[in-house]
Amino acid sequence: MTEKTSSLLGIIGYPIGHSVSPVFQQAALNHAGIDAKYLAWETPPENLSDRINSLKESGVIGANVTVPHKQSVLPFLDNLSKTAREIGAVNTIVNDKGVLYGHNTDVFGFMKSLHNDGDFFADGGQSALVLGAGGSAKAIAYGLLRDGIKKLVISNRTLSRAVQLKKELGNPENVFVATPESTDMLRDHHLIVNCTTLGMKHGPGEDKSPLSPEHISKGTVVFDLVYNPRRTPLIKEAMGIGARAISGLPMLIYQGAEAFRLWTGINPPTEVMFDAAENALKG
Ligand SMILES: NC(=O)c1ccc[n+]([C@@H]2O[C@H](COP(=O)([O-])OP(=O)(O)OC[C@H]3O[C@@H](n4cnc5c(N)ncnc54)[C@H](OP(=O)(O)O)[C@@H]3O)[C@@H](O)[C@H]2O)c1
Secondary structure, eight states: OOOOOOEEEEEEESSOTTOOHHHHHHHHHHHTTOOEEEEEEEOOGGGHHHHHHHTTSTTEEEEEEOTTOTTTTGGGOSEEOHHHHHHTOOSEEEEETTEEEEEOOHHHHHHHHHTTTSOTTTTTOOEEEEEOOSHHHHHHHHHHHHTTOSEEEEEOSSHHHHHHHHHHTTOOTTEEEEOTTOHHHHSSOSEEEEOSSTTOTTSTTTTOOSSOGGGOOTTOEEEEOOOSSSSOHHHHHHHHHTOEEEOSHHHHHHHHHHHHHHHHSSOOOHHHHHHHHHHHHHO
16 A cells, blocks of 8 residues: 655745744645645755745645755746745745746735734835845735835945845835944934834844934834744834834735745735744744
8 A cells, every 4th residue: 555645835935943933834734634744944045946846746735945045946946926036035845847947935924014003104104124135025015015015225234235226126215225324314204114124133233223212203104024033122222202113024924925825826814824923932
């Protein structure tokens, strides 16, 4: 008698030990009664091509992609969604009979999380400050511009990366670049988004906030992409001032839920995913 093997999914990154995606995606698969295993596929850059090719096998449904492969994975894919092509980054791959489709659900996750308790733009959100100029900053800047932000400042420790990001966004006239020292440009924004790694558990800047509290006011929405810990130094600053503070966990879940929908075609059990991730982060 041959043993029935489960289908496979996984997250591709390097390193990958910190990721909570295997926990909440497996919980969602189990809840939906889908016989599939979601694995952590630690993949150093030199093995990326082999890893991506292995996704074409018949038992593989697809994958998530994380740091540092979101951009370098593009040449190995057969098709890209409009968003993935325009951002130049993929976080979700779907295997359709050996043809690999690349998607980017980070923008969806961010926007859904931002609008969760109110329409940010209708609430007067016209100016945003993005801290950082790496992969996630690009997705966030793309989403905010696409949805009509009037003014966007990108502040980064390394100014040349902010300049490069502005160029990649098509050099829009309403995008400005700054460094953490350009204090005048960091003031008076409706939204502040931390896209740096500062505040991340076990990271070198674990106890640091990317912004001084003097740049936050009560009416500011402060969004920290860092999700571990839930209360980062920036989130604590914002809460202390009475500003609306959003942790990176809802974005993580919503991008994962959208990936789940792309893989399975069914509505993701979002609450199950939240519970599993929150439990994993407590441990
Ligand atoms: N919640 C979610 O769903 C979600 C999704 C994506 C990413 N994230 C989180 O977002 C963060 C950024 O991810 P990423 O992919 O954009 O990373 P990345 O491409 O490596 O970019 C890192 C950014 O952090 C800045 N940075 C690093 N160390 C710094 C320091 N000591 N002082 C000031 N700036 C510093 C870098 O500045 P330089 O250019 O000067 O080096 C760069 O702008 C990570 O914590 C990641 O876990 C969360």
